[in-house]
Amino acid sequence: MxxxxxxxxxxxxxxxxxxxxxxxxxxxxxxxxxxxxxxxxxxxxxxxxxxxxxxxxxxxxxxxxxxxxxxxxxxxxxxxxxxxxxxxxxxxxxxxxxxxxxxxxxxxxxxxxxxxxxxxxxxxxxxxxxxxxxxxxxxxxxxxxxxxxxxxxxxxxxxxxxxxxxxxxxxxxxxxxxxxxxxxxxxxxxxxxxxxxxxxxxxxxxxxxxxxxxxxxxxxxFPVLPAKKAKRRESVYVFLLETPEGFCVRRREAGVLKGMNEFPSAVYERETAEQVLNGWGVYEFTEMKRKKYTHVFTHIIWDITCVWAQADVAPFDAYALDEIEESISLPTAFKQCLSILQ
Ligand code: SF4
CATH class of the missing domain: 1.10.340.30 (Hypothetical protein; domain 2)
Known part of the structure; x- marks a missing residue:
């Protein structure tokens, strides 16, 4: 019927x-x-x-x-x-x-x-x-x-x-x-x-x-739902790099959130945070502070290690914290890194 x-x-x-x-x-x-x-x-x-x-x-x-x-x-x-x-x-x-x-x-x-x-x-x-x-x-x-x-x-x-x-x-x-x-x-x-x-x-x-x-x-x-696909996991450093000009921010050129602003980040396997900074030409920096969190995207999960450090050299554009909060858009995956400053 x-x-x-x-x-x-x-x-x-x-x-x-x-x-x-x-x-x-x-x-x-x-x-x-x-x-x-x-x-x-x-x-x-x-x-x-x-x-x-x-x-x-x-x-x-x-x-x-x-x-x-x-x-x-x-x-x-x-x-x-x-x-x-x-x-x-x-x-x-x-x-x-x-x-x-x-x-x-x-x-x-x-x-x-x-x-x-x-x-x-x-x-x-x-x-x-x-x-x-x-x-x-x-x-x-x-x-x-x-x-x-x-x-x-x-x-x-x-x-x-x-x-x-x-x-x-x-x-x-x-x-x-x-x-x-x-x-x-x-x-x-x-x-x-x-x-x-x-x-x-x-x-x-x-x-x-x-x-x-x-x-x-x-x-x-009901409803009959499709089987959930397992999400890929990636380990990612997000750097809150504080320099005399402010905190470094750059545009993402590839991958998830392509075209968005980010605190400089790097997907890693065995690389240390120090090696990533060296790769950006930053050799002198203070002792690092770290905080871990997870961010879930539609198809990927990021296991993020947020790394704060101070350096004299800014490898990317840098902005004052006020300016970042008022006029620079940052996806949540990066913005939550600011909690390391509290
Ligand atoms: S439509 Fe949904 S809420 Fe309404 S009786 Fe059916 S199952 Fe219950």
Missing amino acids: QFPFHLIPAPLLAWYNTHKRTLAWRSDPTPYHVWVSEIMLQQTRVEAVKSYYDRFIEALPSVEALAACSEERLLKLWEGLGYYSRVRNMQKAARILVLEYGGVFPSDTEKLKKLPGIGAYTAGAIASIAFGRRAAAVDGNVLRVISRLTENPTEISDIAYKRALEKTLTDIYPETAEKCSAFTQSLFELGALVCKPTSPDCEACPLRALCLAYKHGNQSL
């Missing part, structure tokens, strides 16, 4: 009307606001996104402002969110929007998907939430909810499954723009507040009567 998808919108919209959270990007859902919030939410929890979102929108209130922003300021505004290629793509897209669309977002998902960094999910979110179009936005939350409702045994990483679900959901979108906007958000909200990854609150769920996983007590079996 086919799952009755068409029975989802009515109870879900009624629930959403009374349970939705007040969020800054919901109070004024312009395409720009939806876009910025959705890109941020792809990598960070709602609670953590709030302050980043407010700061970003205050500094760059429009597509035009984003298009014109300097790279260093842009990366500083994104500092702490990670996945810096996303904000770089946002700026590329903003420049195209300004040049080719007069700064106005298209409402059509196919046109949106042609912009850098905008895939089917983000295009669906912008088209439905901001423009009230009938366009599904299927993310991990939505896949989890639907996989449980239907007890679908397909791995949620399966692209064909996702595409088919986008089509199935688009077909059941309500007729009015206001309800289309609410329907996308109601699916996100149900996944975030009720049909949570490890402990779904089924007694509070407006879709309980339809849910096959609930009916069979199979909630923990």
Whole structure:
């Protein structure tokens, strides 16, 4: 028997009307606001996104402002969110929007998907939430909810499954723009507040009567997740090298976080920190202070040894600590090294 998808919108919209959270990007859902919030939410929890979102929108209130922003300021505004290629793509897209669309977002998902960094999910979110179009936005939350409702045994990483679900959901979108906007958000909200990854609150769920996983007590079996791949580990020195001009900072030329600023770092196997400094032409330095920590990227884990030392010679550009904190963007993997100074 086919799952009755068409029975989802009515109870879900009624629930959403009374349970939705007040969020800054919901109070004024312009395409720009939806876009910025959705890109941020792809990598960070709602609670953590709030302050980043407010700061970003205050500094760059429009597509035009984003298009014109300097790279260093842009990366500083994104500092702490990670996945810096996303904000770089946002700026590329903003420049195209300004040049080719007069700064106005298209409402059509196919046109949106042609912009850098905008895939089917983000295009669906912008088209439905901001423009009230009938366009599904299927993310991990939505896949989890639907996989449980239907007890679908397909791995949620399966692209064909996702595409088919986008089509199935688009077909059941309500007729009015206001309800289309609410329907996308109601699916996100149900996944975030009720049909949570490890402990779904089924007694509070407006879709309980339809849910096959609930009916069979199979909630923990769905969604079917792909097997996790083991992450590669690397040992890395990060040098907090203090010189008369300040602390050394340079651009990463390769590897993870390529193009970002860093406190000079080096992947090592047996090399000592002293040998790395010698390799940079630094032979005279004070006794070193060290602190170890771990930083987890998507595919790699860094076992970091942060090394602080003072030297008379700066092998790279150097900046005062105030300047680093105020205007130089540093990914968290490096920034946390500053705690060695406390
Ligand atoms: S009844 Fe439970 S498992 Fe089913 S959709 Fe609702 S919260 Fe998720």
